[in-house]
Amino acid sequence: MLRIRRELVDEIVAHARRDHPDEACGVIAGPEGSDSPERFIPMLNAARSPTFYEFDSGDLLKLYREMDANGEVPVVIYHSHTATEAYPSRTDANIAAEPGAHYVLVSTRDPEVHEFRSYRIVDAEITEEPVEIID
Numbered sequence: 001m002l003r004i005r006r007e008l009v010d011e012i013v014a015h016a017r018r019d020h021p022d023e024a025c026g027v028i029a030g031p032e033g034s035d036s037p038e039r040f041i042p043m044l045n046a047a048r049s050p051t052f053y054e055f056d057s058g059d060l061l062k063l064y065r066e067m068d069a070n071g072e073v074p075v076v077i078y079h080s081h082t083a084t085e086a087y088p089s090r091t092d093a094n095i096a097a098e099p100g101a102h103y104v105l106v107s108t109r110d111p112e113v114h115e116f117r118s119y120r121i122v123d124a125e126i127t128e129e130p131v132e133i134i135d
Helices: 006-019 057-070 090-095
Strands: 002-005 025-031 039-043 072-081 102-107 115-122 125-129 131-134
Touching: 002 006, 006 025, 006 039, 006 072, 006 102, 006 115, 006 131, 025 057, 039 057, 057 072, 115 131
Parallel strands: 002 131, 072 102
Antiparallel strands: 025 039, 025 072, 102 115, 115 125
């Protein structure tokens, strides 16, 4: 189960809306071993695509060095889908490289309503998990 503060959900949704019609992506880091998302880190979608996201390799290296120095891990890895439901594509599942992370998807296909869902993805196997939003 993903337990996440409402302000972090709002940040993810705002980032997804801001980058629409391209997919948005980012990370929420947390203390190693805690499974607690704490620090919101919006990233640039290097693909600049409405159907695919890709972290810039230089930005990602910098982020991992920063997290390592802070004793953090990527607790949440998020991205948006702009025209489809918030469910990982085959490509999303194949590039998921953090078996301990929660993979959050937000759908911005409806300008009035968003879908917010979380998954565990291990060896391209997708398992949806409940989300508890904490006020």
